Structures are given as structure tokens and as C-alpha cells.
Amino acid sequence: MPQKPSIPKGTRDFSPAEVARRNYIIQTIKKHFEVYGFQPIETPSFENSDTLMGKYGEEGDRLIFKILNSGDFISKVDDVTYSSKKSSSLLPKISEKALRYDLTVPFARYVVMHQNEIDFPFKRYQIQPVWRADRPQKGRFREFYQCDADVVGANSVLQEAELIQLYDAVFTDLKLVGSTIKLNNRKILSGIAEVIGAQHLLIDFTVALDKLDKIGEEGVRKEMLAKGISELAIEKAAPLFTMSGSSLEQLTQLKSLLGESEIGMQGVAELEEIITTVEAVGLKTANLQVDVTLARGLNYYTGAIFEVSAPEGVSMGSIGGGGRYDDLTGIFGLKDVSGIGISFGLDRIYLVLEALGLFPEHLDKSIDVLCINFGAKESLASLKLISQLRENGIKAEVYPTATKMQKQMKYANNRKVPYVILIGEQELANGEFVAKNMDTGEQETYSMDSIAAFTEKL
Amino acid sequence: MPQKPSIPKGTRDFSPAEVARRNYIIQTIKKHFEVYGFQPIETPSFENSDTLMGKYGEEGDRLIFKILNSGDFISKVDDVTYSSKKSSSLLPKISEKALRYDLTVPFARYVVMHQNEIDFPFKRYQIQPVWRADRPQKGRFREFYQCDADVVGANSVLQEAELIQLYDAVFTDLKLVGSTIKLNNRKILSGIAEVIGAQHLLIDFTVALDKLDKIGEEGVRKEMLAKGISELAIEKAAPLFTMSGSSLEQLTQLKSLLGESEIGMQGVAELEEIITTVEAVGLKTANLQVDVTLARGLNYYTGAIFEVSAPEGVSMGSIGGGGRYDDLTGIFGLKDVSGIGISFGLDRIYLVLEALGLFPEHLDKSIDVLCINFGAKESLASLKLISQLRENGIKAEVYPTATKMQKQMKYANNRKVPYVILIGEQELANGEFVAKNMDTGEQETYSMDSIAAFTEKL
Numbered sequence: 001m002p003q004k005p006s007i008p009k010g011t012r013d014f015s016p017a018e019v020a021r022r023n024y025i026i027q028t029i030k031k032h033f034e035v036y037g038f039q040p041i042e043t044p045s046f047e048n049s050d051t052l053m054g055k056y057g058e059e060g061d062r063l064i065f066k067i068l069n070s071g072d073f074i075s076k077v078d079d080v081t082y083s084s085k086k087s088s089s090l091l092p093k094i095s096e097k098a099l100r101y102d103l104t105v106p107f108a109r110y111v112v113m114h115q116n117e118i119d120f121p122f123k124r125y126q127i128q129p130v131w132r133a134d135r136p137q138k139g140r141f142r143e144f145y146q147c148d149a150d151v152v153g154a155n156s157v158l159q160e161a162e163l164i165q166l167y168d169a170v171f172t173d174l175k176l177v178g179s180t181i182k183l184n185n186r187k188i189l190s191g192i193a194e195v196i197g198a199q200h201l202l203i204d205f206t207v208a209l210d211k212l213d214k215i216g217e218e219g220v221r222k223e224m225l226a227k228g229i230s231e232l233a234i235e236k237a238a239p240l241f242t243m244s245g246s247s248l249e250q251l252t253q254l255k256s257l258l259g260e261s262e263i264g265m266q267g268v269a270e271l272e273e274i275i276t277t278v279e280a281v282g283l284k285t286a287n288l289q290v291d292v293t294l295a296r297g298l299n300y301y302t303g304a305i306f307e308v309s310a311p312e313g314v315s316m317g318s319i320g321g322g323g324r325y326d327d328l329t330g331i332f333g334l335k336d337v338s339g340i341g342i343s344f345g346l347d348r349i350y351l352v353l354e355a356l357g358l359f360p361e362h363l364d365k366s367i368d369v370l371c372i373n374f375g376a377k378e379s380l381a382s383l384k385l386i387s388q389l390r391e392n393g394i395k396a397e398v399y400p401t402a403t404k405m406q407k408q409m410k411y412a413n414n415r416k417v418p419y420v421i422l423i424g425e426q427e428l429a430n431g432e433f434v435a436k437n438m439d440t441g442e443q444e445t446y447s448m449d450s451i452a453a454f455t456e457k458l
Numbered sequence: 459m460p461q462k463p464s465i466p467k468g469t470r471d472f473s474p475a476e477v478a479r480r481n482y483i484i485q486t487i488k489k490h491f492e493v494y495g496f497q498p499i500e501t502p503s504f505e506n507s508d509t510l511m512g513k514y515g516e517e518g519d520r521l522i523f524k525i526l527n528s529g530d531f532i533s534k535v536d537d538v539t540y541s542s543k544k545s546s547s548l549l550p551k552i553s554e555k556a557l558r559y560d561l562t563v564p565f566a567r568y569v570v571m572h573q574n575e576i577d578f579p580f581k582r583y584q585i586q587p588v589w590r591a592d593r594p595q596k597g598r599f600r601e602f603y604q605c606d607a608d609v610v611g612a613n614s615v616l617q618e619a620e621l622i623q624l625y626d627a628v629f630t631d632l633k634l635v636g637s638t639i640k641l642n643n644r645k646i647l648s649g650i651a652e653v654i655g656a657q658h659l660l661i662d663f664t665v666a667l668d669k670l671d672k673i674g675e676e677g678v679r680k681e682m683l684a685k686g687i688s689e690l691a692i693e694k695a696a697p698l699f700t701m702s703g704s705s706l707e708q709l710t711q712l713k714s715l716l717g718e719s720e721i722g723m724q725g726v727a728e729l730e731e732i733i734t735t736v737e738a739v740g741l742k743t744a745n746l747q748v749d750v751t752l753a754r755g756l757n758y759y760t761g762a763i764f765e766v767s768a769p770e771g772v773s774m775g776s777i778g779g780g781g782r783y784d785d786l787t788g789i790f791g792l793k794d795v796s797g798i799g800i801s802f803g804l805d806r807i808y809l810v811l812e813a814l815g816l817f818p819e820h821l822d823k824s825i826d827v828l829c830i831n832f833g834a835k836e837s838l839a840s841l842k843l844i845s846q847l848r849e850n851g852i853k854a855e856v857y858p859t860a861t862k863m864q865k866q867m868k869y870a871n872n873r874k875v876p877y878v879i880l881i882g883e884q885e886l887a888n889g890e891f892v893a894k895n896m897d898t899g900e901q902e903t904y905s906m907d908s909i910a911a912f913t914e915k916l
Contacts, residue, residue, distance in 0.1 A: 397495030
């Protein structure tokens with residue numbers, strides 16, 4: 001019995017139409033990455049386990065896919081370990097490599113290993129798949145692409161401004177008008193914790209605050225209380241729950257709240273510089289908005305925090321995010337290299353463009369010309385003709401076999417071919433070919449010797 | 459102590475210059491795949507183990523990277539199996555997924571799973587990494603890209619002719635003049651084994667014959683004898699050892715040798731049709747040559763066999779190969795689908811282009827314009843200027859910090875920037891910018907309001 005084939009859960013096959021659409025997004029992102037001066041790197045799909053393990057917290061470690069050692073892997077396990085029959089003890093003995101979990105840690109590893117050949121500040125982009133043993137669900141996969149751009153070795157807020165512009169440029173090019181780039185700063189969050197006297201509960205405080213739009217002010221207050229933040233502290237933080245107005249107005253409110261916190265005021269000053277710079281240069285279609293509740297990846301970011309949401313009316317989580325981190329390469333021994341990066345969520349952007357009907361029509365056209373096959377002599381003439389077409393960059397093929405005309409035309413329809421070329425016995429004798437416009441049904445006859453008249457139509 | 463980072467043996471980091479060169483090759487291949495009517499698909503990096511295991515022989519099974527089950531993997535192993543402490547018994551209990559070993563088996567799996575949505579004949583291409591736990595050595599890696607184009611569901615030799623043209627088109631475009639496309643047919647090899655009375659030793663016979671250019675006629679005769687092929691049989695096959703002349707001349711010799719073998723004559727007839735078709739259409743820079751010693755992947759191919767070698771003078775194994783296979787999808791339950799495919803060896807093509815100095819110079823240019831940073835006000839003006847440049851597709855950046863001019867110019871040199879833009883205090887006051895040609899040292903002043911005068915220079 002032959003196997004009935006399947007693929008692992010959480011993974012996907014991409015058919016031609018999907019690849020075309022995914023590539024459209026990727027190429028757009030890539031184009032702007034390059035126009036902004038970022039250079040591509042690629043790192044291996046798997047890393048040594050000790051490069052990855054311990055970098056993403058306990059949950060992350062669990063979700064990393066481990067690769068079994070090759071050959072007689074079990075013979076290298078000593079008897080004591082083996083007799084324990086514990087996965088955690090066996091793991092390091094039978095697996096030394098793991099699939100990359102994100103592009104950031106491999107990038108940090110890359111920077112440290114290649115530090116002597118890199119011209120800092122180093123602006124790199126990387127568009128590669130990552131793997132996570134997460135429970136698959138709608139929009140969450142075990143294999144997915146990340147599209148990251150990072151600058152390391154430069155700590156001016158020019159970078160923040162440029163990355164906001166970059167988001168705007170990409171989403172504008174994708175015709176995704178009205179995305180919102182939310183902006184916060186870790187230093188503001190630290191400052192708030194400081195002025196309300198809850199530094200020791202910074203994480204709990206920001207995790208609760210981050211849920212404001214989901215659970216509302218009452219919910220946030222309850223969660224903070226439950227985490228041990230005092231009523232007095234929460235009351236001091238109350239202005240945050242109702243912050244509104246333009247970004248600069250919000251900054252004014254923050255200044256009065258954070259006046260006594262040096263780090264908080266530093267965060268406000270940074271945001272102010274970023275916002276005035278971005279406003280001076282101007283955004284095309286995106287909205288830039290301060291959001292003090294934004295906390296994503298707090299342990300990781302040390303300055304600016306970004307998150308992009310799709311235009312209103314599309315229900316979708318964030319379609320991009322990022323921020324500044326001050327010591328990413330430190331874990332691999334290279335200290336004091338400030339970095340800032342942003343990421344685009346390919347799968348979610350795909351779903352948004354699909355929902356809004358924003359994929360260009362031309363992506364559906366996989367071929368320009370199909371030659372109908374009428375037999376050996378005719379198809380040889382077709383082959384000569386399409387060789388010329390192909391040299392002009394026209395996507396063309398001869399139907400491989402001289403089957404029924406009807407079947408060949410059905411194939412042409414299914415592949416949405418704009419032009420079908422017919423070279424039958426008579427055309428062959430006359431040195432001509434007939435081109436049929438599949439939209440209008442119109443047919444025109446051309447000489448084999450001058451294809452230019454036809455290619456102009458395409 | 460921070461970790462000293464490393465990457466697994468047999469894997470590679472690709473730095474910007476390498477990515478640019480690899481992408482140049484990949485984009486060239488891709489362009490021609492598309493112009494020839496092939497459509498892209500992508501399959502997951504890992505497959506269910508039973509999709510891959512048993513498809514590549516025992517050696518192949520050993521070289522497949524297996525992925526450890528997530529979570530408490532060992533708890534699912536029964537005590538009897540566990541107490542055996544045998545890798546082969548444990549493997550299926552602790553691993554259900556494996557990294558893909560090539561693109562062909564996943565493609566066959568794809569065709570079977572998606573057969574109802576595919577318009578046959580299906581011309582697909584696929585450019586993705588594969589992984590093999592091979593011993594790494596010069597030019598052999600544990601992670602490498604395959605670039606495959608296959609047609610399934612069409613058995614006319616038009617396909618063979620087109621794929622030969624496709625090789626020619628790609629290598630011509632890469633300026634790799636003088637590659638040789640070697641052509642054989644499994645049926646000819648079967649025919650020879652038949653007429654010399656060694657059908658039962660077909661594999662041994664062809665494996666030995668395949669070594670003719672390495673070990674010479676004497677060596678081949680010795681190996682055949684050792685494998686149990688009779689002196690008489692070898693004597694009958696002797697004309698093969700000295701076959702020469704044009705492809706059509708060789709076919710004439712084969713006809714006299716194979717006259718009594720139906721399958722052999724069928725193979726000759728197929729080759730003849732392929733060669734006359736290709737000659738009628740013409741090749742641009744490649745040589746097409748019959749090579750009856752060519753046997754690669756014999757178990758797999760049932761008709762035409764291709765192999766491409768680099769131009770003479772470059773010592774490198776094959777840079778491409780492929781052939782026709784008649785029942786690839788049968789293993790997954792879809793019978794009678796004939797297929798033919800070719801593959802491009804990215805890593806070897808890279809080495810050949812490098813050895814011959816054929817990479818275009820423009821690949822080294824990662825950026826068009828760098829703006830020197832003279833401080834906050836000046837860099838804001840720079841940012842506005844390069845926003846306009848970027849909108850015109852020009853790769854541009856502002857140096858992130860206002861450090862010493864010398865350091866910024868060094869960075870510009872290292873990144874091989876053709877133009878550096880200077881906006882100092884005075885230029886800012888005048889609404890001007892200075893562009894310095896880094897090749898000639900020439901400087902010109904332009905008005906900020908009309909960048910066209912400058913962009914024309916680029």
C-alpha cells in the first residue's frame with residue numbers, strides 16, 4: 001500500500017499563487033530595506049544548542065526544535081544518565097543542534113563572530129524562516145518567516161526616526177493606507193514605576209498596563225492590586241489610564257507625571273526628538289502615536305519600543321514591532337554595542353492584504369504566452385518562436401504534447417494565459433503565427449520573422 | 459564568562475557580499491525558470507519522517523537530520539524498547555519529523571497531496587535549502603540550496619529539449635561560456651546490458667562504465683571483471699570505451715551496437731529526436747554532447763539523463779544534472795505520472811563564477827549615497843534629502859552619529875559608496891548640498907530643491 005502523504009501540523013505547502021503573493025510582500029520589504037541602506041545576511045537554519053538555549057526564557061527553551069545527533073546517538077549516553085530515563089538529562093547527550101527560534105540571537109552571534117570584518121555601524125537585514133514548537137492555531141505556525149532590519153553600533157535617535165519612516169515606506173508601497181505605528185520608551189515605563197514607588201514590580205506593572213485596551217481600567221487596577229502594587233501607587237499612575245490627545249500633548253502630560261524621575265524624563269526627551277524629527281520629514285500614509293501602555297518584550301528593550309497595527313477595521317494583532325536594545329551582543333562577549341531593530345510580520349501582512357483585496361492583479365498571471373501543440377513539426381516551429389519571446393523576457397511555453405485542442409485551451413484558461421499562439425499546418429507553410437487574445441477572443445496573424453509587432457501588444 | 463560563539467560544522471554564515479553573489483545566481487536561474495513557464499512552490503523545511511525515510515537508500519536514511527519530539531519525549535518510550543538501548547529502536551519513538559534531504563521527494567508528496575488543484579502538465583520550480591548529515595568537506599555542506607525545475611504529467615521529448623535550452627539560457631546569462639551538457643538515456647544503458655548479456659549486472663556495469671574518465675579503459679575492464687561480468691560481455695561492450703565524434707556520429711555507432719535491443723534502440727531514437735530538436739533551435743554558448751558513460755542516479759531515472767560540466771580549465775564536478783523518471787509519485791499512490799527535472803548546483807556555480815571572475819562588479823555596491831552627519835540640524839536636512847532620493851529608488855543613508863569626518867569617510871570607503879553628500883552649516887543656510895564623487899574626488903554643489911540634477915548623475 002502506498003503511503004497517504006501528509007505534512008507535519010503547523011507547517012504549510014505554498015502553491016504558486018501563494019508564493020507569488022508572499023514574494024510580492026517580501027520583495028517590497030526587501031526593496032525598502034535596501035533603499036534605507038540595510039545589507040542582507042543569512043545564518044544557518046540550525047545553531048549549536050548552547051547558542052540558543054537560555055536566551056528566550058524557560059518557555060522559549062521548551063519551544064525550540066532540537067535536532068537529534070546523527071548515527072548511533074544513544075551509545076554516547078552514559079549508563080547513569082540513561083537509567084534516569086529523564087528527558088531533561090538525556091537531551092544534552094543526544095542533541096547538540098537546534099533550529100533557530102528567531103533571527104535576533106543568531107544575528108547577535110553573527111556580529112560577535114564577524115566583528116573584525118564588519119564596518120560599524122552595521123545595518124543588516126535578514127529574511128529567513130524560523131521554527132517554534134508552539135501549539136498551531138489560526139495564524140500561528142511552527143515554521144514562519146521573519147523579516148528583520150537592525151542597526152548595531154549607533155545610538156542616535158536618528159535610527160528610531162528612520163525605522164519609523166521605513167515602516168511607513170513599506171506599508172505605503174503595499175497600499176496599506178492608515179496603519180498606526182505605536183511608540184513608547186522603556187525608560188518612560190521605568191520612570192513611571194519609579195515615581196509611583198513600584199520599581200521592584202516593574203514587570204508586573206507593565207504587563208498589567210499593556211492589557212488596558214483588552215481589559216479596561218478596572219481590569220488593570222485589579223490585576224495591579226493582585227500583583228501587590230499598592231492602591232496609592234495605582235492612584236499615582238491613574239493619569240496613564242486616560243491619556244489622550246496628540247503624541248506631543250501626551251508627552252506634555254508625561255512630563256508633569258515624570259518630573260522627578262531622571263530616567264523617565266530622558267525617555268520623554270527621546271520620544272520628543274523622535275517625534276519632531278519624523279514630523280519634520282513627514283510620513284506618507286502611517287500614523288505615529290505615542291502609546292504608554294505598549295510594553296512588548298520589556299526584558300529585551302532598553303529604549304524605544306515600536307508596534308504597528310493594521311488600518312482600523314481589520315481585526316489583526318500587530319503586523320510589525322521592534323525597539324532599541326543596549327546589550328544584545330553582550331551574551332556572546334561583545335559589550336556596549338547598542339542596537340535597534342524592527343520586524344515585519346509576513347503572515348499577518350498577507351492576511352491583511354488578502355482581507356482588503358490589496359494584492360495586485362498581475363500576481364495571478366504566471367505566464368504570458370502559451371503555444372498550442374499541433375504536432376512535431378509545428379511544435380518545433382513554436383519552440384523557435386518562443387525562444388525569441390523568452391529572450392525578450394516574455395514568459396512563454398509550448399504545450400508539451402499534441403493532445404486535443406480543447407484540453408490545451410482549458411489548461412490555458414486555468415493558467416490565466418493572456419495570449420495563446422497557434423501554429424498549425426497552414427501557418428507553418430506561410431511562416432506565420434496566430435495570436436489569440438484570451439480576454440477578447442480576438443485573433444491576429446503575424447509573420448514569424450518579425451515578432452516585434454506581437455511583443456509590443458504584451 | 460560569556461560564550462565564545464561558533465556555528466555547527468558544515469554550516470555557513472553568509473555576509474552581505476556573499477548574499478549578493480548568491481542572489482545574483484539565484485535570481486538569474488529564477489528568471490529563466492519563469493520565462494520557461496515554471497511556477498514556484500515551497501514546501502516545509504521538515505516533513506513527517508515516513509515521507510522521507512526509505513526514499514534515499516540506507517545511506518540516505520542515515521544522512522537525514524531527525525528532529526526530536528517536543529516536550530517530555532522520553533516518557534513515550536515503552537520500557538521494553540528503552541531497555542534495549544538501541545538507537546534504531548528508540549528513533550521512531552522519540553522522533554517523528556525530519557529535515558528535508560532534497561526537493562524531489564517533497565515535490566512528489568506535494569503533487570500527490572495537491573493533485574486535485576494542479577493543472578497538469580505541471581511545471582514547477584523550487585529553490586530552497588536542504589540538509590544532509592554528510593561529513594563536511596571542501597564544497598560539501600550540511601545545509602545547502604537546491605534549485606530544481608521539474609515537469610510532471612508530460613512525456614514528450616519536447617521537455618528534454620527545453621530543459622537543455624534552459625541550461626544554456628541560464629549559463630549564457632551568467633556569462634559562463636562553454637559549459638558542456640552531457641546527455642545519455644537509461645534505455646541505452648539497459649540496451650547495452652541486454653546485448654552483452656549482463657542485464658542482471660546492469661548497476662555494476664554502469665557504475666564501472668561511469669568511471670571511464672577517472673580510471674581509464676583498463677580500470678573499467680578490471681572492475682567489470684571483478685563484478686562478475688564475463689570477458690566476452692566486456693569485449694562486446696568495448697566500442698563504448700572509445701566512442702567519439704559528434705553526438706549524431708555516436709548515435710550511429712550505438713545503432714549498430716544496439717540493433718537487437720528494442721529498448722536500446724528506443725533510447726537511441728529518443729536521443730536523436732532530442733538532439734535534432736535542440737540543434738534546430740540552437741544553443742547559445744553551451745555544447746551538447748552524448749556521453750554513454752553517464753549514469754548518475756540510475757535507480758531513479760528511466761529515460762534521459764543530463765549532467766552539466768563547467769567550461770574546460772575549471773576543475774569542478776558537475777554544476778547541474780537531472781533526467782526523466784517515470785514513476786516518482788507512485789510511492790505516494792499516484793501512478794503513471796511521468797516527470798523530468800533538472801537541478802542547478804548553486805554552491806559549485808558560485809565557485810566557478812568566482813574562479814573565472816564572472817561576478818558583475820555592481821554586486822559589490824551595497825549603497826549609492828552616504829550623507830555625512832554634521833550634527834542634529836544638518837542631519838535632519840540630510841534625512842529630508844535622502845527621503846527624496848529613496849523615493850527614486852536610490853539606496854541612501856545618513857551616517858547615524860556626528861562623529862569625526864575621518865571616521866565617516868572611512869566607513870564610506872569601506873562600503874564602496876560612489877557618492878558622499880555633505881550638508882554642513884553653510885550648505886544648510888544656502889539650501890544646498892555638496893555631492894562628492896568618491897572615485898574622482900570631484901565635488902559639485904546642488905540646490906536642495908532640485909535633486910534631479912544630481913540623480914541624473916547616478
